[in-house]
Amino acid sequence: MRESPSRLVLVGEPLATLEEFFPGDGTFEKDGVIYSSRIGRVSVDRNRRMLEVVELKPLLVPKPGFKIIGSVTGFSSHYANVRIFYVNGNRLSYEYTGLVGRESFGRSYPRFRTGSLRNYVRENDLIYGEVMSTVNVNLIDLSAKEYGVVKAYCGNCGSPLVLFKKYLTCPSCRTRENRKLSVFYNEQIERLVARV
Ligand SMILES: [Zn+2]
Known part of the structure; x- marks a missing residue:
């Protein structure tokens, strides 16, 4: 897998195969493929061969009074x-x-x-x-x-x-x-x- 660990992904995006990584938080596996189960950024732990999708913190948009x-x-x-x-x-x-x-x-x-x-x-x-x-x-x-x-x-x-x-x-x-x-x-x- 050659992608930046901070790539933004949407729900249901295929990310990798089970041969490459274990499915971690924010992912699900189907027919040997790991998919994203939430909008977030891909995070890979190469030692544990774990792939996760880390939830995005909501962007803080300043409003009057802030x-x-x-x-x-x-x-x-x-x-x-x-x-x-x-x-x-x-x-x-x-x-x-x-x-x-x-x-x-x-x-x-x-x-x-x-x-x-x-x-x-x-x-x-x-x-x-x-x-x-x-x-x-x-x-x-x-x-x-x-x-x-x-x-x-x-x-x-x-x-x-x-x-x-x-x-x-x-x-x-x-x-x-x-x-x-x-x-x-x-x-x-x-x-x-x-x-x-
Ligand atoms: Zn001065």
Whole structure:
């Protein structure tokens, strides 16, 4: 049998013969042929000569209200692009992206409605937010006080910025920067994920 162990198969697909493998979980055997009994990925244990079909975990599709952790990868026109790593505490194993725009800061932040988006988020920032819309794009809400930037780096020297007397300050070069901060700013990622 020459197939990738991660090949996706459907129910009833012939996979191998009894001479090659023993039928394991997620398979059945008929007339010497091993068939898949569920949708999943083929997994082969060559030592035990066992062939299994491992169930696919359902793809986690973000919906409005889901909590996310991601990082800002860049800007395009009026939006910041975000690569999402965690959805509701689950680490994503596939690429998933969202956008942050002016509408992400809501009516509770009128002072954030003007000026450059870069006063609120910047490249490489780690953000904690909530999916507000999945129509066309995944728009991320950062308006609540727990939402916003949780880790930021100095635009001048790259050091992690620290909160010093309410100001986001670089401990190396003393640069001050503005962000829409989360109340969880500088919390360890593990603790933050536990909250999400
Ligand atoms: Zn600096």
